[in-house]
Amino acid sequence: MYDEEVPVLIVGAGPVGLSSAVFLGGHGVRTLVVEKRSDTSMLPRAPGLQARTMELFRAAGLGREIRALEIGDSHPFFEGGILRVNTFAEIADAEVLEAPSLDGPAISPERVMGCGQDRYEVVLAEKAKESGGDVRFFTRLRSIEQDDDGVTATVEDIRTGGTTTIRAKYLIGADGAGSTVRGLLGVSRSGRGTVFNALSIYFHAPELEEILADRPFILCYATAGGTMTGLSRLHGRDPWLAAPVYHPERGETPEDFTDERCVEIVRTASGRPDMHVEIMAKVPWEGSQLVAERFRTGRVFLAGDAAHVHPPAGGFGANTGIHDAHNLAWKLAATLNGWAGPGLLDTYHDERHAVGAAMAEQAMVRNRIRHGHASAEVRAQMVDDIIITLGYRYTSRSVVADGPKPVLKAPLELAGEPGTRAPHVWLARDGERLSTIDLFWDSFVLLTGTEDTAWHEAASRLAGRTAVPLRVVRIGAGGECEPVDADWAAAYGVSPRGAVLVRPDAFVAWRAGADLPEPEKALEDVLSRVAGAADPLVVDPVVVDPLSDPVSDPVSVEPAVDSAAAAR
DSSP states (O other): OOSEEEEEEEEOOSHHHHHHHHHHHHTTOOEEEEOSSSSSOSSOOSOEEOHHHHHHHHHTTOHHHHHTTOOSOOHHHHHTOEEEESSGGGGGGOEEEEOOOOOOTTTOSOOOEEOOHHHHHHHHHHHHHHTTOEEESSEEEEEEEEOSSOEEEEEEETTTOOEEEEEEEEEEEOOOTTOHHHHHHTOOEEEEEEEEEEEEEEEEOTHHHHHHTTOOOSEEEEOGGGOOEEEEOTTOSSSEEEEEEEOGGGTOOGGGOOHHHHHHHHHHHHTOTTOOOEEEEEEEEEEEEEEESOSEETTEEEOGGGTEEOOSTTSOHHHHHHHHHHHHHHHHHHHHTTOSOTTTTHHHHHHHHHHHHHHHHHHHHHHHHHTTOOOHHHHHTOOOHHHHHHOOOOOSTTSOOSSOOOSSOSSOOOSSOTTSBOOOOEEEETTEEEEGGGGOSSSEEEEEOSSOOHHHHHHHHHHTTOSSOEEEEEBSTTSSBEESSSOHHHHTTOOTTOEEEEOTTSBEEEEESSOOSSHHHHHHHHHHHHTTOSSOOOOOTTTSOTTSOOOSOOOOOOOSOOHHHHOO
16 A cells, blocks of 8 residues: 555755654664755755754764864854954954854853754764665655554655655654645744845855954854845855845846856955955845744644744754754654653644744844844843753643743753753763763653662662653762762752753753652652653642742743844
């Protein structure tokens, strides 16, 4: 009846689709990725990889391979911030529009890096194949049908016109802003729509490095000639990438931008009318803000630009999509491996829709600032990048907390609160230096101290009789790990006799500030809940985070941003 069967079919082989395959493969789940393009990207798009993204690649076992793609040390470019000039030749007098905080040794074991997706997609594709995945290019999705047991998709070989019927347990639509998957599902989107149009111009210009005089920056906008042109240097400088804005409402089209006109735009922005410029490629695109109404429809999920698209200001697009993929992967693996409750997959939408909407709002705030349309009220809404990339919070039934919290909250707080990414603390284990972040991947982990054995014994007994994978890691003298330069319990907001349950994605699910009566029963109830029990448990106050007042079950919330004030 079906030509092929696979646990998970992924549509789209960009950063999000390939990351989905890598993360699922790391959990032992076989995938098939189909992509209408002929190969991985040939252009250095999405060049800024956040510290959180690097943490995910690190956990998946390819952090060193991705880091090896960095050209020199790209970190100073990030420290240079976002600039605005009349021409690039006047870089010494640049106005600093944004100086974002992006990482730090006390916050993450990783740091941001610059690398175009033309390089890191190759590594992701190879890793996906090594993990048992199949990546097929020249393959277009034609149809989707789903029932209670799975999804049936028809795909077409673009070269031959032949079709193949594929049966999958689940399908991930990671096929970009114009998602075929989203269209076939009939999922609507809301937001401001297109806010500007731009053309990415990839070009060679050897003199440009001399003009820039080694000034580091993430992005620099030139306003000469009446056209705002952004210059990126995170991916390297051969080719360079410039992106002038154009105006369809004035009758301008991408076809108007001949190679000759693009050369003149680059020269005008550079302030060198005789500079040698060789155009390599031109790609029109829209700066839009739209978020899908739902990220899950039955057995089909949307991730990345298929789920949420926003202006590139902040560089949140590919990174947020990769984070979508990671959140979804462990939950799909848990379901396919038989230990997740039926409610776990619902938390993908609950958690990532709120985050996607928050990212879209923040991208719009930055877009208005950079394009000169920001009032003081809009500027006040901007949250520092490090909060957006590492400090976002989840509210769902897979987190036992004291009620909904804003997705983005200033200042940055990574102190072990349920729903936040677990704090980074350096540890020593058998002579090896590792981060607490390195402890989390394929199971729930209960962190405890070594002063009291109650939590360790309770977790050990529970692990022996539950299908939910659970490991206990004791930190301290005589434990599996010892802290190197910080008190782990203080970092996680508990006493030395407390315990913290961390999910496979390194987000804190629950914590107990101290020892509790009947620790095994408390842990069993919590583990059942966060693994997606069919009916949310009525959590006794002693089980809820003792550092806060317990309330009823949390519900998903939208970001605490005044969208009307940010709208244009």
